Amino acid sequence: MKKLKELLDQVFTPDGEVRACGRAKCKELIVVAQAAHPNIDFGDPDTGKMNVDKFKEIFFSENDSDS
Numbered sequence: 001m002k003k004l005k006e007l008l009d010q011v012f013t014p015d016g017e018v019r020a021c022g023r024a025k026c027k028e029l030i031v032v033a034q035a036a037h038p039n040i041d042f043g044d045p046d047t048g049k050m051n052v053d054k055f056k057e058i059f060f061s062e063n064d065s066d067s
Helices: 001-010 021-038 052-059
Strands: none
Touching: 001 021
16 A cells, blocks of 8 residues: 555645656556555556546545545
8 A cells, every 4th residue: 555655646636636747657556556446447557547536536535544
């Protein structure tokens, strides 16, 4: 979970907005997030296209306990 937290901090602002971090970080985040939550579609790890709404729902909601 430490790697997931580090990547979330690199890819998203504390408010859940996407940073200009590059496609490679987005791809890595998708892979790590899907490993931690296998039944959730966080995006396409081949293209780096993230399902931003799903990241916000899971990691940036008010009742979140993972971040």
